[in-house]
Amino acid sequence: MVRQHLEHHRHPGLMMSAIDLLSRARAFLLDFDGPIAALMPSPANELAAREARRPLMGVDLPLEIESASDHLAVLRWARLNADDATSLAVEAACTEVEIDAAGKCDPSPTGARLFELASELDIPIAVVSNNSTLSVHVFLDRVGWLDQVDVLACRTPETVDLIKPSPHLLRIAADALRIPIEDTVFVGDSVSDVIASKAAGCPVLGLAKNERRRMELVGGGADQVISLNAAAF
Template sequence: MHKLLHQAEAVLFDFDGSLCRIFATLTDWAAADRVLSVLGLAGVALPPHLITTSDPIEVARFLATVDDREIALRAEQELRAVELEAVAGAAPTPGGHEAFRAVAASGRPVAIVSNNSPEAVEAYLALHRLTGLTDVVLGRMPGRPGSMKPHPYLVTMACMLVEAEPGGCVLIGDSVTDIEAAKAAGTLAIGLASQPDRAAPLQAAGADAVITGMTDLLATA
């Protein structure tokens, strides 16, 4: 991991998990529920797994399958509003900001590649005085849920925008979808397993290294 991070030309950070837990004060359940009620009120039939989901991103993925584009966009708008509200009460990941600052201070480009809305990420950066450390913030595009990780689109775009070859970039993320997106885009990947049972799936997805906390990055950033 030390070598990976040290040799990287550019470093890409996932947002939710790596820098903070966005749904902390405003819970993921409440967020998912609000978006689902937009769909429910519009009469969209929901698959059983979605009715009980606590993952707003899972709901965002489902929007790709909603035939009525207007309803899908209305639900996406609601999710964007909820994410923005959630930012105020988001819980910073221990060591996350420090790692982000340390990489930026090393003079290398840093980017954020998130399945959350870019507006929510920008709002979080502003709230925590991290704006200006990166000018590349990529997030979920309205009406294009298929562009979310594990699709490589956002990772590939980030590499282009920081003007680095994918092979010279490393992505740090806490989800299997982060690792899958990184591998598909041709970057290296560091998995963040904040709980012991999260390590094996990240490794299986092809993570080049797995860390147990963002503080692990500090010594070498």
């Protein structure tokens, strides 16, 4: 009945196709930062990257890491290039800034609609995120969405090597839901999300914050792309 209802309320163009893609899914796999939460808008992202670099003081960093505004880029570099103790210190710093941001950031415009649509379709939700499990839990609990999420497949200190663009977290989520991954849809807002989805065999709906990102997502192979601010799809 709900799927028939959606058929009668299609939107034109890409919006119609996005509804078709979502309404065929047996589960939603949702990225966290972007599709659900506006976790670290500028300049918060730059402050987070600075905190992530703090345990690396005295380490000769490449320019792209020294100037990075993405704390996860710093974390990936530390995991590959620093000793275990330093890498764990960077992970702890990243988790701390994420938890702080999760305690005060706003939901994304698409977030409420994705949860609403999953409820209408009576399908489960998994949150699949490169952000820490603790920070995602804090946010979902704060905004009242935690009880609507069936699985959290997020970063832990043990899985830093396996975050997106690796397909590992997506596969973990689908396995936990006991649903073939090709019968899910992943909603993400970055090229690494698209790469992970394609490697996992999962259809992907891209959310673009601007025209440049839209072109990147389309070029990366997203099945459909809509605006990150599209709350009425």
